[in-house]
Amino acid sequence: MAGFPRALPTGAQPIGRTEVTAALAAAATISPDCAVDQDHTGEPLHSLHTDPAAVTEAVRRVGARFEAAEARVAASTLQFLVAHRLWSVTLGALAGGGVVPDLDRLRYRVDEDGSVRLSLPDPGGWITSGDPAPLLVRVVVEEQLVPFHRGLRAVVKVADGLLRGNAAAALRSALRPLPADLGALGDRLLTTPLLRGALSSDGIRRSCCLFYRTPTGHTCRACPLVGAAVTVRR
Template sequence: MNDAPPDHGRLAAVGPYFALDSATAPGQEPPPGFLPLREFYAPGPDGPLAHRVREVARRLGTAEPRVAASVLHLGLASRFCSVGLGAAVLLGEVPDLGPDRAWIRVPEQGPVDLWLPLGPATTGPAPLADRFRRTVAEGCLTDLAAAVRSVVPLSDGLLRGNAASALAGALRVLDAHTAQGAARALVSEVLDRPPLAGTGTLTGAPGSTAFRRTSCCLYYRIGPRAGVCGDCCFTRAPGRR
């Protein structure tokens, strides 16, 4: 039995959204500035998540909290999906990024930092796609959606669409680092089953993946020049009332 910690350096080599820091010894504390994810998710207008929504709104220049909340949700979902998919395909494991285990740090620029204590990931006889769906799609992405909705009301369809879009985005990046379409096969299976079934359609071959979602993330509402995302259900920004 191999008890060596996983080589998370292979994830960081893919890109910053795939990076994951972790302890190297039992009882090791995270670096300064990290907060338990459960505390970051604390509900209410004075919690860290609500503060982050307001900061995103300020940076985007939008007066609509739901637009800022959706953009923030999509960014966090992209981190979870990238780490989960990268670890599944490159390391054969799915790290538990749930709120009772993961720690988070928000830098001034770039994606959030994630840290895990030493401990087992989800390995075992279950198919990799099943472990990913249970741990990421049904686990940390569902917890993330509930946390965001406790701060700003957003539709379930929008949040599930964001999660699917984040997963497709992680796939596009990871495709260049994997062989034989392993990442594409896993993502296709996850998108075909709840909770992400019906959120969009993957097209193209491995290495040229495209995704068209069935919902809108509201990015176009940032301003008249924002346009729509590449996988939006709209081909152009709808008129604003």
């Protein structure tokens, strides 16, 4: 998939390995969530879009780590972890060097601790002369999150609204360690169709990620069910 011809927003200019690597190195000093490895380990990230076996195995690994009895809970947790890493890497590179990396080049693996590790052995990407929001929507939302949601729902019965909530909450979470001036960019990104309306004006989700249903799980700061009887541990 890396390098395939695609139309990108006006103003996006391709850059090479050196510039992208430098931006990612700077991002990694802000937060470890922004870091990517440089090796070839793991599977192509786009296999989560089209390969049911890859999706099933990733869901299984996350479910086993968090002892999730329900496949939808494991699927939701996996999707949040992936979305958070994608937003963190992309926004971190933007903060670190004004770069938007080409996420189609990413590889992934799910470690035994349930974390999602990303590697980028062949870095590439773009800079943009204008508002980076359209490029971020194309690279993160349209080329990664939308097909990942589709591939995940083909394997596990999980609500679309839940996945949209995860993607929006993951964006807000990824922004927290980054420079505050990216907040306005985050607000614009939340108006894209996939994310629009997923969070209330105060940042509370309109759907629950279900992580509280794992044995050691809890509600998050954006959970709409905080204090509800359903979230009380039995």
